[in-house]
Amino acid sequence: MSVAGLPPYDDANIFARILRGEIPCKRVHEDAHALAFHDINPQAPVHVLVIPKGRYVSVADFAANGTDAEVAGFWRAVAKVAKDLGLEAGGYRVLTNMGEDGGQEVPHFHVHIFGGRRIGRMVPRAEG
Numbered sequence: 001m002s003v004a005g006l007p008p009y010d011d012a013n014i015f016a017r018i019l020r021g022e023i024p025c026k027r028v029h030e031d032a033h034a035l036a037f038h039d040i041n042p043q044a045p046v047h048v049l050v051i052p053k054g055r056y057v058s059v060a061d062f063a064a065n066g067t068d069a070e071v072a073g074f075w076r077a078v079a080k081v082a083k084d085l086g087l088e089a090g091g092y093r094v095l096t097n098m099g100e101d102g103g104q105e106v107p108h109f110h111v112h113i114f115g116g117r118r119i120g121r122m123v124p125r126a127e128g
């Protein structure tokens, strides 16, 4: 089902290709509901992406159309990945971008985990 503001799921998106094994990734975790791997362009000492295995374009799509098992499994995987990476004691940030204003580049729902240093302002000052 499509979500307002975003086109329907595109099976050619880069994370779909990573899920299918067509493109390599530096995997840190995989289970029935989630795949986690290092971001190709890290913005912090630790910058990991966590994606659900299902075909969801955004957090809105995932929340509306994901099964309870998928949603629970995904978020448990996010916290487990952060813990397994040793980030729990020092803290970390979880972020998702949604649509145009959110600056979402890849149309397969994902969250970013940032850690390993003080991450700074929650939202950068507006440009211009």
Ligand code: 5GP
Binding pocket: 014, 023, 025, 026, 037, 038, 039, 040, 041, 042, 049, 096, 097, 103, 104, 105, 106, 107
């Ligand atoms: P968005 O802006 O959609 O929230 O974030 C997309 C993220 O995916 C960016 O941080 C970008 O660096 C990352 N990315 C884009 N292509 C690839 C790729 O082929 N491999 C990996 N590991 N990360 C990617």
